[in-house]
């Protein structure tokens with residue numbers, strides 16, 4: 001079949017592969033090859049560059065353009081695709097007769113340095129990796145580039161990864177001409193000479209290379225499929241992986257730039273250069289484990305972290321089950337990869353070459369021991385409890401110099417561990433564009449994805465929830481339920497989890513599809529059995545369950561087959577079957593179902609749940625049956641109170657939602673109305689008292705200052721619980737006594753979901769406040785949520801919040817009508833000249849409106865506003881009399 005036809009009939013799949021995960025790398029690599037092979041001209045490349053336009057547009061245009069260039073060009077495009085796609089992506093695709101042999105010999109040798117840059121582009125991009133900064137220094141020194149140009153090349157907004165920086169550098173040097181190109185090539189030549197002599201000196205022994213290969217293929221196999229999909233069919237990580245928003249945690253107050261995967265280990269954001277542990281933090285379901293899995297996969301394919309010879313991945317959940325004393329060697333060889341050859345030699349190499357290694361520890365918040373640096377292990381062969389080995393590695397007394405990446409919920413990392421953290425990178429979930437890519441990747445049938453995205457666009461609260469990847473997955477998975485629930489569209493966490501409960505139960509019993517409520521009537525006991533297991537686990541920080549644990553909660557084979565529990569792989573030294581919930585948030589949801597459905601729960605369970613500092617055991621053991629086996633007593637002392645608390649908070653959020661009017665029907669099918677009402681009243685009381693506690697400690701204002709409240713994270717959680725109830729009376733009562741002029745919520749991890757909750761409650765304030773949300777992740781979607789409470793705000797501070805021109809447009813459109821509104825702070829966002837027009841219009845309109853009122857203040861610094869935007873702003877300010885401050 002001709003290459004032209006192959007391109008045509010496989011178009012949809014090729015587009016999918018080129019845009020996989022919303023990452024531009026595949027398309028960029030194909031463009032490099034086509035430029036080098038002269039299929040594309042420089043002008044074509046400039047039009048197609050994905051940095052200049054949406055990825056899908058570029059990919060489509062590439063296929064169109066090459067298609068129009070004839071058979072040979074199509075053959076070469078298929079050859080390029082065959083070169084760069086991974087094995088898993090190529091399954092089912094046909095590339096025809098690929099022209100890999102002698103491709104280089106077909107074109108005359110380049111005669112100028114500029115031509116060499118083009119012909120050798122694919123390999124120059126690779127060779128520059130890790131050396132872009134040094135190359136820029138050389139070019140600045142030679143006078144071929146200015147410092148400004150050099151900085152521009154490295155700006156993460158333009159070049160989120162090392163490859164992207166390398167390409168930008170090549171493009172810039174090309175535009176500078178022959179001299180700059182020659183200097184760059186000279187630099188690379190020197191570098192190559194250096195590294196070959198270095199490599200020869202340090203040639204790796206064969207045994208090591210063999211182990212390296214074995215480890216690589218084991219890591220590759222482990223990272224091929226996304227584990228969450230257990231029970232519902234495995235999904236290849238390549239097909240579904242979507243880049244999340246990564247940011248350096250704010251030590252300094254510099255503008256935030258998105259980071260690429262490789263930046264996790266790079267120098268950006270280093271706080272303590274002496275430490276070797278990088279913390280990757282993020283809220284529940286934000287994608288930490290998935291990101292780590294992707295990093296492992298890219299390493300195993302030699303696409304990232306190529307300078308690291310050995311990568312040892314650990315799961316803290318699995319390490320928790322290790323109750324014997326272990327040595328470091330046990331951990332590496334027994335938990336990760338067993339060497340076939342000489343253990344001694346390998347271990348010696350590992351000890352002598354810490355800079356070639358990476359250890360990753362996923363889910364430190366799930367490790368059952370609190371971090372402590374009281375006992376420091378230094379000797380790599382000394383046996384010790386697994387917690388001692390792990391903590392000694394993290395603080396660097398053991399294997400100093402080895403880079404470690406630890407993922408955790410932020411609250412589980414206390415100050416004692418933070419001393420040993422090199423830097424903290426925060427995972428902030430999906431951006432709106434990533435949500436689009438995820439849905440498109442999940443549903444290759446574009447009719448379905450378009451439908452889902454339409455629903456999300458019309459339901460901004462649900463769109464906000466989808467910023468959390470685990471929720472995006474559920475929403476995408478339950479699209480049939482979503483389409484059928486047109487009246488009562490999901491808006492809360494609980495809505496989304498009830499939807500997946502329905503989805504799994506109907507999946508198992510399709511014949512009862514239309515009678516979901518009836519089905520629940522007869523199967524409350526299933527929810528109770530799974531809920532019992534879930535709650536017991538949460539209380540004792542257990543996330544992996546043995547067969548015996550299941551039996552003792554009465555969980556049957558049929559219950560397992562529903563799909564909420566999946567096999568837990570890789571538990572060391574155990575042949576028994578183990579299970580875990582599909583995701584820990586699912587465990588929280590079932591625990592909440594147990595508390596709401598169980599008649600025997602103690603009357604103090606709900607108050608204890610909402611007063612998390614004091615509670616010990618939520619539910620007496622006799623509720624779970626006489627002989628539940630989890631070793632809660634002795635171990636409850638060990639596990640991290642903070643991380644346990646975080647999961648119980650999520651569970652309490654679900655309890656609030658399940659008892660609400662919205663979901664009460666579900667519970668009333670099997671429980672008396674009186675009992676449910678009593679529990680709901682308990683929740684309402686707990687929320688009101690919890691908030692009052694916060695108001696009690698508001699300090700009196702010093703003279704000349706406003707009375708202000710700095711909210712703590714727990715305040716935000718209580719507000720989220722109120723939102724789950726969707727009960728206006730509770731929301732109104734909650735803030736009836738809040739009398740402050742300024743509400744400060746800086747650094748509180750406020751994303752779109754939190755914005756929905758805040759707006760739901762704050763719209764009932766009695767008098768307007770200044771709302772300070774600096775250093776959060778509000779974004780345009782969060783801002784959209786906040787619009788409904790801005791009539792109760794006299795100022796809005798949004799420094800460092802990923803707000804774009806679109807967000808500012810919506811904001812100014814809305815607040816122009818609010819008399820009270822006097823101040824906007826938008827420092828450090830993603831604003832460009834495009835928003836200046838809206839601000840100018842806003843200022844013109846607002847001027848008439850507030851001419852006799854107080855000054856309006858507008859802070860816009862540190863965005864991407866140029867002279868063009870400034871002129872538009874000046875136009876808006878012409879004749880404006882009230883503005884006093886313009887930052």
Ligand SMILES: Nc1ncnc2c1ncn2[C@@H]1O[C@H](COP(=O)(O)OP(=O)(O)OP(=O)(O)O)[C@@H](O)[C@H]1O
Nearest residue numbers: 228240241242284285286287288289290469470473
């Ligand atoms: N980058 C991603 N691309 C595609 N899907 C993702 C991504 N990140 C997360 N998901 C989806 O969300 C689910 C939950 O993600 P993950 O387990 O990685 O979150 P987490 O932050 O480790 O959660 P927790 O702290 O609660 O353990 C994944 O199983 C997957 O379905």
